[in-house]
Amino acid sequence: MQINGKAGLSASNTDNLVHKLLRQLQEMKGGMAETAPIGIISMDNWEWPQGVALFALYSYYKETGRPEILDYMCRWFDEKLESGNIPYKNVNTVCPMLTLTYLYEEIGKESYLALCREWADYVMNELPRAGEGGFQHVVSGGLNEGQLWDDTLYMTVLFLTRAGVLLKESRYLDESVRQFLVHLKYLTDPATGLFYHGWTFDGSHHFAQALWARGNSWYTAGLVDYLDMAPLPEGVRLFLLSSLERQVAKLQEVQAEDGMWHTLLMDPSSYKETSATAAFAYGILKAVRCGYLDRSYLDTGWKAYHAVLRQIDDAGLVHGVSYGTGMGRDLQFYKDIEQCPMPYGQSMVMLMLVEGARHREEQEALA
Template sequence: MKQTIDFDKNEVHALIEKVIGKLKHLQGGAVEESCPIGIISMENWEWPQGVGLFSLYLYYRKTQNPDIKQYLIEWFDRRIVEGLPSKNVNTMCPMLTLSFLAEETGREDYMALCREWAAYAVKEMPRTEEGGIQHVVSGQLNEGEVWDDTLYMTVLFVCRMGLLLNEESYIDESVYQFLLHLKYLTDRRTGLLFHGWTFNGRHHFAEALWARGNSWYTAGLVDYLEMIELPKPVEWLLLSALEQQAAKLAELQAADGMWHTLLDDPSSYTETSATAAFAYGILKAVRKGYLPQSYREIGMKAYDAVVSHIDSDGIVQGVSYGTGMGRTLQEYRDIPICPMPYGQSMTLLMLIEGLEHV
């Protein structure tokens, strides 16, 4: 695979189309699914599918390709007919894309669902001490726990609905959740984020500096800031956390441009979905002026590394399966590797952002 700097936009678009083609048609079977709702096939409603839908929507917004919009509408219509799963942090993820479709299509049935789910997230979703969104997932309450995944899976949607409905309390909730998660998940030694914190015992579980969990902050923050104009002190704090994280990522980036699934553990395997999300977040942050230009080289090195992990069929290789809260670091090293919707979709986001840099 030739280096990104030699790509032209047509080649990037062609690569994007291959990645999208495989995203739409991923099926289970590569590993034995351990999640109550399958997280490999795009025909289920869970967080990986939600991440995939959002990446497709952003590509539609950039290209105005009507086929992508129609795919998204048909996907939601099928799921609505089937019946939606119970509401939790992870099943909330597809609602972000639905909120954009509701606005664009004017469909009241879409907007009614968005109102219902957003109200649940703000008013009924279980909370930890200090009002953190408890990381309830399908089949697991995780009482008293906050995880770094929550910001991407639920809080972006809460903010989006606050803007759509002119609900200041929803926007305030999104700000508070970002601040509270940083308060309890930041490793002050490195500037990276621990995977989770429990108020029941007050500890960080295995103290895992898990790559994909960190990348939800990197990728999510740049999209959050694109949605909303925050009070300057809040924006400064969130961006200072991003720069602290990015500085450590620069130090820990492997020679081939990848990052290890445990960021500070070179014995753990390198992982493509996190690397793609870091590349997306860093490159977009540089373009937006959130990070200094010096970080562009780090983002492009990661971009090249991810592109080299896209096989000839458009499947993104080297992606770890869904990762629950590990009680030991070895549990993270042992997560199986297989193609996943979020591997395809975070790579898609990265490639879309890359169009601004090639």
């Protein structure tokens, strides 16, 4: 692969690699016994990993205009709608709905709009709340009463934001702002600017006080897309960006020499984790390109980008990805999570590659 120093892959190499990643994603069935109530490896299922993957596919479609990608996404939803194979609503199963808001705008299918309206109403009016109105992190198989998790902003709040734009519901947009502010209030570690995995109002503590990499990366990758979706008051926008800058400053400090990040960001004895590294690379590169972060962070993003490329085998399978991770009561819990190829590993790498291609296009336009 032709890699030019601090730049991304060439256009042809990016396209070839994304094609391999996509093929592996579509065929993924898993090589380990699943512990999640709804399987989270196969793309046949409807859960948060599939939601993350669909959003990455949509981003790639918007960049390339490839009709077969649009066909695949529509077919994925149509099969679920026609079979009635749609799961119980919760924070994680909301995630695929983000992409459906965009697909409705692409093809105008009324059943898509009806489903978006139904699920947005659930999020606003039926999803349980923890303290201060924060969305309780209800998942398949667990209510997690009184708990806030850093995953929620990506899995549910991005969809609610898009639903607010699509349905012209300003109260949905207002709610998205509240959720970002409440989650940052309770999950930010004031000493580092990183985010704890979770907080519970039942006992008022951060569980294992885990500064977990993938949980942090949901903010890094999610915020840069949230800012694309939502018209925000300037004061809110500046607050969210200051949280991002402080987080990324610490990420730059704890990044491993090879460009990766450890699954526990402050613990170099924990294994390095690819999906978080890809999501950090994506978020940092996009934030710099959009002017949200200073260009001094660009090297950190490219270093992570190249580290992730080294985790992809010749067939396009992304390695070093941790399985779905519940709330740990001790730090060893995170170190013991198994690693295997996962949909979100494939898809976060796709997002990273697309963003790298945008940087390369801008460089070539200036040359």
